[in-house]
Amino acid sequence: MFMLHGRLGAKPGKRDDLLTIMSEAGESLPGNRLYVVAVDETDAEGVWATEIWESEQAHAASLRLDHVRERIARAMPLIETDGIRQQRLDARAGVPD
Amino acid sequence: MFMLHGRLGAKPGKRDDLLTIMSEAGESLPGNRLYVVAVDETDAEGVWATEIWESEQAHAASLRLDHVRERIARAMPLIETDGIRQQRLDARAGVPD
DSSP states (O other), rough: EEEEEEHHHHHHHTTHHHHHHOOOOOOOOTTTTEEEEEEEOOTTEEEEEEEEEEEEHHHHHHTSSSHHHHHHHHHGGEEEEEEEEEEEEEEEEEEOO | EEEEEEEEETTOOOHHHHHHHHHHSSSOTEEEEEEEEETTOOOOTTEEEEEESSSHHHHHTTTTSSSHHHHHHGGGGEEEEEEEEEEEEEEEEOOOO
């Protein structure tokens, strides 16, 4: 199943604000099985998201939802775009229902 | 909450065997909230595990369970120990119940 493990890098001093936006409990996301937001103590400016989706299409569709676009619009000014990294995975076992 | 995102590298030709062992539905693991096993299409020998535990101690305790030790014993001969990587994270939102 489609899985992403990625980093967003915050602008200096903006990590906690970015973490707050990314951690908001939002409306349901069709096809989403996991959306964990985490920090790495060795990475002071990073916010990590680990996502599992029933398909890559479900992930792409989520980015067109109004409430997701609104959240992205609030987060973007806090993000250093050159600090973005993303690993694409295929989850084979242990995916939450 | 204590989170690990890590890679085990299989010995040549052993990735599918390692994936099978790591994907076995086992007995319950006290304190475990997530245990996803995945592959990365850019990493032919890697098996990736993403785990969330209620505490670092719960994770450590799991490694002493007989059924976990038995599984590790079967997996170890398939693993290139210099291919092990692990990221430690602190999951802040979206942890499954």
